Amino acid sequence: MSYQPHWDIIYQYRHLLLEGLQETVRLVLAAMPASLLLGLLVAAGRSFLRGPWSVLSKFCVAYVEFFRNIPPIVQFFFWGFAVGLGVFPAALVALSVSSSAYIAEIVRAGIASIPRTQAEAARSSGMSEWQAIVHVILPQAMIRVIPPLSIEFINIIKNSSVAMTIGLAELTFQTQEIEARSFRGFEAATAVTVLYVLLASVVVGLMHVAERLVRLDVRKG
Amino acid sequence: MDFGFLVTNLRYLLDGLWVTIALAASSFVGCLILGTGLALLRLSPWWWLRWPIGLYIDVVRMVPLIMVIFWFFFLVPILIGRPVDAFVAGLAGLVAFHSTYIAEVIRAGIQAVPQGLVEASRCSGMSYRHCNWHVVLPIAIRYMLPALVNRFVALFMGTSLVYVIGVTEFFRAATNVNMKAFKPYEVYIFVALVYFVFCYSLSQVGAWLERRLALSGTR
Numbered sequence: 198m199s200y201q202p203h204w205d206i207i208y209q210y211r212h213l214l215l216e217g218l219q220e221t222v223r224l225v226l227a228a229m230p231a232s233l234l235l236g237l238l239v240a241a242g243r244s245f246l247r248g249p250w251s252v253l254s255k256f257c258v259a260y261v262e263f264f265r266n267i268p269p270i271v272q273f274f275f276w277g278f279a280v281g282l283g284v285f286p287a288a289l290v291a292l293s294v295s296s297s298a299y300i301a302e303i304v305r306a307g308i309a310s311i312p313r314t315q316a317e318a319a320r321s322s323g324m325s326e327w328q329a330i331v332h333v334i335l336p337q338a339m340i341r342v343i344p345p346l347s348i349e350f351i352n353i354i355k356n357s358s359v360a361m362t363i364g365l366a367e368l369t370f371q372t373q374e375i376e377a378r379s380f381r382g383f384e385a386a387t388a389v390t391v392l393y394v395l396l397a398s399v400v401v402g403l404m405h406v407a408e409r410l411v412r413l414d415v416r417k418g
Numbered sequence: 419m420d421f422g423f424l425v426t427n428l429r430y431l432l433d434g435l436w437v438t439i440a441l442a443a444s445s446f447v448g449c450l451i452l453g454t455g456l457a458l459l460r461l462s463p464w465w466w467l468r469w470p471i472g473l474y475i476d477v478v479r480m481v482p483l484i485m486v487i488f489w490f491f492f493l494v495p496i497l498i499g500r501p502v503d504a505f506v507a508g509l510a511g512l513v514a515f516h517s518t519y520i521a522e523v524i525r526a527g528i529q530a531v532p533q534g535l536v537e538a539s540r541c542s543g544m545s546y547r548h549c550n551w552h553v554v555l556p557i558a559i560r561y562m563l564p565a566l567v568n569r570f571v572a573l574f575m576g577t578s579l580v581y582v583i584g585v586t587e588f589f590r591a592a593t594n595v596n597m598k599a600f601k602p603y604e605v606y607i608f609v610a611l612v613y614f615v616f617c618y619s620l621s622q623v624g625a626w627l628e629r630r631l632a633l634s635g636t637r
Contacts, residue, residue, distance in 0.1 A: 200496045266617035267610045268575040270589060275610065279602035351480060358482035362582060369484050382492035390481050390489070397480035 206381045207388045210371075214385075217371035218392055224288055224357045224367060225396075229350060231293035236300025243301070244308045245330060257301070264298035269359045277363035288360035296353050303349060307342035308334060340411055347404035351397045358393075368392060423599045424608055434591025435612070441509060441587060442574045448513035449573065450566075453520030460525055478518040483579050487511030491583045508580030516573045523569060527562035528554065560631045567624035571617045578613070588612070 207214070242257040264272070272295050277287035311334050319329035361370035372389045376382030424431070459471040478486070490510040494502040531554050539553045540546075578589040586594070589609060596605040 262618060263614065266571070266575075266614045266621065268578040268589070268613055270578045270581060271606060271610050271613060274593070274602075275606040278596075279606045355480075355482040358484045359579070361484065369482060369488070372485070372488055376492065382488065383496055386485060386489050386492055390485055393482060393485060394477055394480045 202384055203381055204384055206375065206379050206384050210375045210379070210385070213371045213374055214368070214388060214392070217366060217368040217389070220365060220367040220370075221354070221357055221396070224285070224292065224360060224365070225354050227289050228292040228296065228353050228357065231289065232296035232300055232353065233346075235293060235297035236304055239297065239301035240304035240308065243305050261298045261301050264295050265302070267295075269295045269356050270362055273359050273363050284360075284363055284365050287363060288357070288365050292353060292356055292360070295356065296349060299349050299352070300346065303345045304338065304342055306345075307338035310341055311337050340408070343404060343408045343411065347401055350400050350404065354393065354396050354400065419604055420601065421604055421608065423601060424595070424604070427595045427599075431588070431591050431595065434586055434588040437505075437586060437591075438574075438577050438588040441505070441512070441577045441580065441585070442570070445509050445512040445516065445577075446570055446573055448509070449517040449520045449569075452513060452517035453524055456517060456521035457524035457528065460521065461528060475518045475521055478515065481515075483511070483515045483576050484582055486515045487580060487583060490514065504580070504583045504585045507583055508577075508585050512573065512576060512580070516569065516576065519572070520566065520569055523562055523565040524558075527558040527565075530561045531557045563631060564624045564628035567620060567627060571620045571624070574617060574620070575613065 239257045239260055243254050243261075246254040246257075269291065272291040273288060276282050276291045277284065280287070282290065315333055315337065316329050319333040320326065324332065357367060358369040360367055361373070364370075366374075368389050372382065372385045375385035379385075456471060456475060459467055460475065462468050462471075487508055488511075491502065491504070491507040494507055494510065535553055535557070536549060539549045544552070577587055580587060581590045581593075584590070592605050592609045596602055599605070
């Protein structure tokens with residue numbers, strides 16, 4: 198093996214890497230709250246809708262099953278090239294919708310893991326159904342949801358790389374760009390891989406802090 | 419909406435679908451082999467083996483699949499000194515990526531076997547190997563099987579990403595058809611439905627296995 202890696206290309210193309218990092222962070226930061234909100238709505242719809250509204254709850258089940266079973270790249274192409282949104286909006290919608298299906302499932306499982314007696318106790322102590330959900334069930338469910346949620350947030354970072362296929366100049370896109378300009382794809386891929394690991398580690402660390410804060414908050418009541 | 423052009427291109431699309439299925443099946447076999455190895459190493463009694471493997475698994479799971487595929491596409495030519503076939507690079511990327519997930523499934527399955535059962539079988543005179551074959555493995559597989567099916571669904575969807583290095587699997591075949599016919603709505607809805615039918619029925623099998631194999635009273 199006579200290959201001489203040229204690590205200096207990382208410094209040479211640092212502006213491309215930084216631009217890519219910025220674009221990835223922008224997409225991920227927008228997609229996280231969007232998918233969390235969508236996921237919460239769908240999970241709540243599935244868990245709490247009763248009586249005449251249960252038709253909507255069936256719709257929520259279909260939503261989760263549908264978007265969980267279609268590869269993200271197909272969703273990116275659909276919003277980008279069939280609907281024809283701009284590159285960034287298309288990536289944002291595709292990423293948020295596909296992740297929200299997983300988040301909905303995580304939150305639903307969290308809600309289902311709270312014992313029935315909690316809701317019954319809340320209701321019999323005079324709380325309305327709505328109060329029981331907001332003050333008793335959801336706070337407990339959210340604590341249990343945080344660890345799987347951090348895995349899903351890492352998946353959002355990872356799936357944001359699919360946006361390169363519709364032309365968003367994020368980190369993975371810049372790998373190919375550097376390869377095209379210098380034929381140093383290996384060095385570029387290594388640098389970008391390190392950046393992704395750093396990004397994911399930051400999210401894991403922040404979620405740990407969030408979990409600790411929420412636990413403290415609940416204990417104080 | 420006009421789906422007629424899909425019929426004329428059916429042969430081409432089916433060829434692509436066949437590549438997708440071949441890629442998914444062969445990389446799943448690779449993942450099972452590599453994943454078992456990784457899981458056993460991660461369960462090793464020696465920390466100097468356990469820690470690096472654990473770190474490797476955790477790091478790979480933080481990297482996007484596209485990056486792993488690119489890695490092999492750029493790295494393998496350097497190692498072997500000539501360009502690599504895109505299918506092989508894609509296969510290697512898929513195996514490297516998904517084997518870490520499968521290793522975790524296998525490790526969790528092995529660790530879920532109640533220690534009491536292992537001790538009981540050893541006490542009743544089974545050898546270490548007998549105990550592994552007749553006690554640990556059958557129970558661990560029951561724990562693992564539904565999760566493995568779900569991992570296969572993820573792997574099946576993941577094959578669509580070898581698109582980026584130019585393998586003509588189902589998704590790329592469909593985008594090529596779209597370039598000729600320019601009917602993006604029809605093409606991407608059709609592609610979504612085909613993936614959905616495959617993945618949804620597979621995940622239903624996983625859910626059925628989970629109900630069917632649920633162990634009662636061993637925990």
